[in-house]
Amino acid sequence: MADIYVFIGPPGAGKGTVGEMFCEKTKAVHVSTGDILRQEMAAGTDLGNKVKGIIAAGGLVSDDIVAEMVENRLKKDDIVANGCLLDGFPRTVPQAEALKGILQRTNHRMAAVVLIEADNEMLITRLTSRRMCSNKACGAIFNIIAMPPKKEGICDRCGAKLYQRTDDTREAALNRLDVYAKQTAPLIDFYEAEGNLVRTTSTNDTPEVNFARLMDALKK
Ligand SMILES: [Zn+2]
Numbered sequence: 711m712a713d714i715y716v717f718i719g720p721p722g723a724g725k726g727t728v729g730e731m732f733c734e735k736t737k738a739v740h741v742s743t744g745d746i747l748r749q750e751m752a753a754g755t756d757l758g759n760k761v762k763g764i765i766a767a768g769g770l771v772s773d774d775i776v777a778e779m780v781e782n783r784l785k786k787d788d789i790v791a792n793g794c795l796l797d798g799f800p801r802t803v804p805q806a807e808a809l810k811g812i813l814q815r816t817n818h819r820m821a822a823v824v825l826i827e828a829d830n831e832m833l834i835t836r837l838t839s840r841r842m843c844s845n846k847a848c849g850a851i852f853n854i855i856a857m858p859p860k861k862e863g864i865c866d867r868c869g870a871k872l873y874q875r876t877d878d879t880r881e882a883a884l885n886r887l888d889v890y891a892k893q894t895a896p897l898i899d900f901y902e903a904e905g906n907l908v909r910t911t912s913t914n915d916t917p918e919v920n921f922a923r924l925m926d927a928l929k930k
Contacts, residue, residue, distance in 0.1 A: 712793035713738070714784070714818050716800070718897065719826030720890045722833040722883075723912040724920060728826070731921045733795055736930070739788050742797035746779045747771065757782070777808040784816045793821070803896045810904075822928055823901040828912040830887060837883035838874070845870035 715738060719725035733740045750758035757779055761771055780799055783789065800806040813820055835855065843850040843865040850867045852859045859866050876882060901907040910927040912920050 712790055712818050713821035714793060714813060715795045715821050716823045718894055720828060720833055721886050722836040723826045723828040724917060725826055727917045728921045728924050729795055737792045739792055739794040740797060741783055741794045743776055743799045746783050750779055773805055781812045784812060784818060803900050806897060806900050820906050822908045823906045824924060825898060825907055825909050826912050827909060832914060833887060834880060834883045838878055838880050840878045841872040842875055843870050844873050
Protein backbone atom coordinates (compact mmCIF):
# COMPACT_ATOMS: atom_id res chain seq x y z
CA MET A 711 0.00 0.00 0.00
CA ALA A 712 1.46 3.32 -1.07
CA ASP A 713 0.60 6.90 -0.22
CA ILE A 714 -1.17 8.95 -2.88
CA TYR A 715 -1.20 12.74 -2.69
CA VAL A 716 -3.21 15.35 -4.56
CA PHE A 717 -2.35 19.06 -4.59
CA ILE A 718 -5.03 21.62 -5.37
CA GLY A 719 -4.18 25.27 -5.83
CA PRO A 720 -5.08 28.34 -7.87
CA PRO A 721 -3.06 29.48 -10.89
CA GLY A 722 -0.08 31.53 -9.74
CA ALA A 723 0.24 29.84 -6.33
CA GLY A 724 3.35 27.88 -7.28
CA LYS A 725 1.73 24.46 -7.08
CA GLY A 726 4.10 23.05 -9.72
CA THR A 727 7.18 24.27 -7.86
CA VAL A 728 6.26 22.87 -4.45
CA GLY A 729 5.02 19.69 -6.17
CA GLU A 730 8.45 19.18 -7.71
CA MET A 731 10.14 19.78 -4.35
CA PHE A 732 7.73 17.36 -2.72
CA CYS A 733 8.52 14.56 -5.18
CA GLU A 734 12.23 15.17 -4.85
CA LYS A 735 12.09 15.01 -1.07
CA THR A 736 9.66 12.11 -0.59
CA LYS A 737 10.55 10.14 -3.78
CA ALA A 738 6.85 10.12 -4.64
CA VAL A 739 6.37 9.70 -8.39
CA HIS A 740 4.97 12.74 -10.19
CA VAL A 741 2.03 11.55 -12.26
CA SER A 742 0.27 14.00 -14.55
CA THR A 743 -2.75 12.91 -16.55
CA GLY A 744 -1.32 14.67 -19.61
CA ASP A 745 1.81 12.52 -19.39
CA ILE A 746 -0.21 9.31 -18.95
CA LEU A 747 -2.29 10.13 -22.03
CA ARG A 748 0.83 10.78 -24.09
CA GLN A 749 2.54 7.60 -22.80
CA GLU A 750 -0.46 5.39 -23.60
CA MET A 751 -0.69 6.88 -27.10
CA ALA A 752 3.05 6.47 -27.70
CA ALA A 753 2.96 2.86 -26.46
CA GLY A 754 0.06 2.14 -28.82
CA THR A 755 -2.07 0.44 -26.15
CA ASP A 756 -5.76 -0.18 -26.87
CA LEU A 757 -6.64 2.74 -24.61
CA GLY A 758 -3.97 4.91 -26.23
CA ASN A 759 -5.33 4.19 -29.70
CA LYS A 760 -8.85 4.94 -28.52
CA VAL A 761 -7.69 8.30 -27.16
CA LYS A 762 -5.82 9.06 -30.38
CA GLY A 763 -9.05 8.54 -32.33
CA ILE A 764 -11.03 10.76 -29.96
CA ILE A 765 -8.48 13.57 -30.11
CA ALA A 766 -8.16 13.29 -33.91
CA ALA A 767 -11.94 13.68 -34.16
CA GLY A 768 -11.73 16.81 -31.99
CA GLY A 769 -13.53 15.13 -29.08
CA LEU A 770 -12.91 15.27 -25.35
CA VAL A 771 -11.43 12.32 -23.50
CA SER A 772 -14.10 11.14 -21.07
CA ASP A 773 -13.72 10.78 -17.30
CA ASP A 774 -14.01 7.00 -17.66
CA ILE A 775 -11.04 6.77 -19.97
CA VAL A 776 -8.89 9.08 -17.85
CA ALA A 777 -9.84 7.08 -14.76
CA GLU A 778 -8.91 3.82 -16.48
CA MET A 779 -5.51 5.23 -17.45
CA VAL A 780 -4.89 6.51 -13.92
CA GLU A 781 -5.80 3.09 -12.55
CA ASN A 782 -3.35 1.36 -14.93
CA ARG A 783 -0.63 3.79 -13.94
CA LEU A 784 -1.19 3.32 -10.20
CA LYS A 785 -0.58 -0.41 -10.55
CA LYS A 786 3.00 0.09 -11.76
CA ASP A 787 5.91 -0.92 -9.54
CA ASP A 788 7.42 2.54 -9.08
CA ILE A 789 4.19 3.84 -7.52
CA VAL A 790 3.63 0.69 -5.47
CA ALA A 791 7.11 1.29 -4.05
CA ASN A 792 7.13 5.07 -3.61
CA GLY A 793 3.59 6.40 -3.87
CA CYS A 794 2.74 9.36 -6.09
CA LEU A 795 1.60 12.91 -6.43
CA LEU A 796 -1.35 13.04 -8.81
CA ASP A 797 -1.38 16.10 -11.04
CA GLY A 798 -4.46 17.09 -13.03
CA PHE A 799 -6.73 14.45 -11.51
CA PRO A 800 -9.24 14.65 -9.95
CA ARG A 801 -10.64 17.97 -11.14
CA THR A 802 -14.29 17.22 -10.42
CA VAL A 803 -16.32 15.37 -7.80
CA PRO A 804 -17.23 12.49 -10.17
CA GLN A 805 -13.49 12.09 -10.83
CA ALA A 806 -12.80 12.19 -7.09
CA GLU A 807 -15.36 9.45 -6.58
CA ALA A 808 -13.77 7.43 -9.36
CA LEU A 809 -10.37 7.88 -7.70
CA LYS A 810 -11.76 6.57 -4.43
CA GLY A 811 -12.72 3.32 -6.17
CA ILE A 812 -9.36 3.16 -7.95
CA LEU A 813 -7.47 3.47 -4.66
CA GLN A 814 -9.53 0.68 -3.13
CA ARG A 815 -8.90 -1.61 -6.09
CA THR A 816 -5.19 -0.81 -6.34
CA ASN A 817 -4.77 -1.03 -2.56
CA HIS A 818 -3.36 2.49 -2.19
CA ARG A 819 -4.17 5.08 0.42
CA MET A 820 -5.17 8.71 -0.09
CA ALA A 821 -2.53 10.20 2.22
CA ALA A 822 -3.67 13.81 1.85
CA VAL A 823 -5.28 16.32 -0.45
CA VAL A 824 -3.26 19.49 -0.02
CA LEU A 825 -5.17 22.68 -0.64
CA ILE A 826 -2.82 25.56 -1.37
CA GLU A 827 -4.53 28.84 -0.53
CA ALA A 828 -3.23 32.26 -1.48
CA ASP A 829 -4.17 35.90 -1.36
CA ASN A 830 -6.05 36.84 -4.54
CA GLU A 831 -4.23 40.15 -5.02
CA MET A 832 -0.88 38.37 -4.80
CA LEU A 833 -2.02 35.86 -7.41
CA ILE A 834 -3.27 38.64 -9.70
CA THR A 835 0.08 40.44 -9.38
CA ARG A 836 1.91 37.24 -10.32
CA LEU A 837 -0.43 36.36 -13.17
CA THR A 838 -0.11 39.82 -14.70
CA SER A 839 3.64 40.33 -14.31
CA ARG A 840 4.81 39.01 -17.68
CA ARG A 841 5.96 41.43 -20.39
CA MET A 842 6.88 40.52 -23.95
CA CYS A 843 9.22 42.29 -26.35
CA SER A 844 7.23 43.73 -29.26
CA ASN A 845 10.11 43.02 -31.63
CA LYS A 846 9.22 39.58 -33.01
CA ALA A 847 12.81 38.92 -34.09
CA CYS A 848 13.90 39.42 -30.45
CA GLY A 849 11.13 37.68 -28.51
CA ALA A 850 12.59 38.44 -25.06
CA ILE A 851 10.27 37.79 -22.10
CA PHE A 852 10.45 39.77 -18.85
CA ASN A 853 8.70 39.56 -15.53
CA ILE A 854 8.21 42.82 -13.68
CA ILE A 855 8.54 41.03 -10.32
CA ALA A 856 11.08 38.27 -10.90
CA MET A 857 13.05 39.64 -13.87
CA PRO A 858 12.25 43.31 -14.52
CA PRO A 859 13.79 45.15 -17.50
CA LYS A 860 16.42 47.76 -16.60
CA LYS A 861 14.23 50.51 -18.01
CA GLU A 862 10.49 50.22 -17.48
CA GLY A 863 8.59 49.18 -20.58
CA ILE A 864 11.73 48.79 -22.71
CA CYS A 865 13.48 45.58 -23.84
CA ASP A 866 17.00 45.24 -22.40
CA ARG A 867 18.14 43.24 -25.38
CA CYS A 868 16.92 45.27 -28.36
CA GLY A 869 15.39 48.49 -27.03
CA ALA A 870 11.91 47.82 -28.44
CA LYS A 871 8.76 48.49 -26.40
CA LEU A 872 7.44 45.78 -24.10
CA TYR A 873 3.79 44.81 -24.09
CA GLN A 874 1.42 42.68 -22.05
CA ARG A 875 -0.30 39.72 -23.71
CA THR A 876 -4.10 39.72 -23.47
CA ASP A 877 -4.02 36.51 -21.42
CA ASP A 878 -1.80 38.27 -18.87
CA THR A 879 -4.16 41.16 -18.15
CA ARG A 880 -5.93 41.71 -14.83
CA GLU A 881 -9.24 40.82 -16.45
CA ALA A 882 -7.88 37.50 -17.74
CA ALA A 883 -6.32 36.74 -14.34
CA LEU A 884 -9.59 37.45 -12.53
CA ASN A 885 -11.37 35.17 -14.95
CA ARG A 886 -8.89 32.30 -14.42
CA LEU A 887 -9.18 32.65 -10.63
CA ASP A 888 -12.95 32.71 -10.89
CA VAL A 889 -13.03 29.54 -13.01
CA TYR A 890 -10.65 27.85 -10.56
CA ALA A 891 -12.77 28.80 -7.53
CA LYS A 892 -15.99 27.57 -9.13
CA GLN A 893 -14.40 24.33 -10.34
CA THR A 894 -12.65 23.40 -7.11
CA ALA A 895 -15.19 24.45 -4.47
CA PRO A 896 -17.18 21.17 -4.74
CA LEU A 897 -13.93 19.18 -4.74
CA ILE A 898 -12.79 20.93 -1.56
CA ASP A 899 -16.12 20.13 0.11
CA PHE A 900 -15.82 16.52 -1.01
CA TYR A 901 -12.36 16.01 0.48
CA GLU A 902 -13.20 17.95 3.61
CA ALA A 903 -16.08 15.52 4.17
CA GLU A 904 -13.73 12.59 3.47
CA GLY A 905 -11.36 13.96 6.12
CA ASN A 906 -8.42 14.12 3.68
CA LEU A 907 -8.02 17.87 3.29
CA VAL A 908 -4.86 19.59 4.54
CA ARG A 909 -4.63 23.36 4.12
CA THR A 910 -1.50 25.37 3.54
CA THR A 911 -0.87 28.93 2.41
CA SER A 912 1.32 30.19 -0.42
CA THR A 913 2.86 33.60 0.24
CA ASN A 914 5.50 35.84 -1.32
CA ASP A 915 8.20 34.00 0.65
CA THR A 916 10.73 31.88 -1.25
CA PRO A 917 9.64 28.50 -2.66
CA GLU A 918 11.71 26.85 0.10
CA VAL A 919 9.73 28.64 2.81
CA ASN A 920 6.42 27.81 1.13
CA PHE A 921 7.52 24.19 0.80
CA ALA A 922 8.54 23.98 4.46
CA ARG A 923 5.11 25.35 5.43
CA LEU A 924 3.43 22.72 3.27
CA MET A 925 5.48 19.89 4.81
CA ASP A 926 4.67 21.27 8.22
CA ALA A 927 0.96 21.14 7.43
CA LEU A 928 1.44 17.52 6.37
CA LYS A 929 3.45 16.90 9.54
CA LYS A 930 6.21 15.42 7.38
ZN1 LIG B 1 13.62 42.84 -27.51
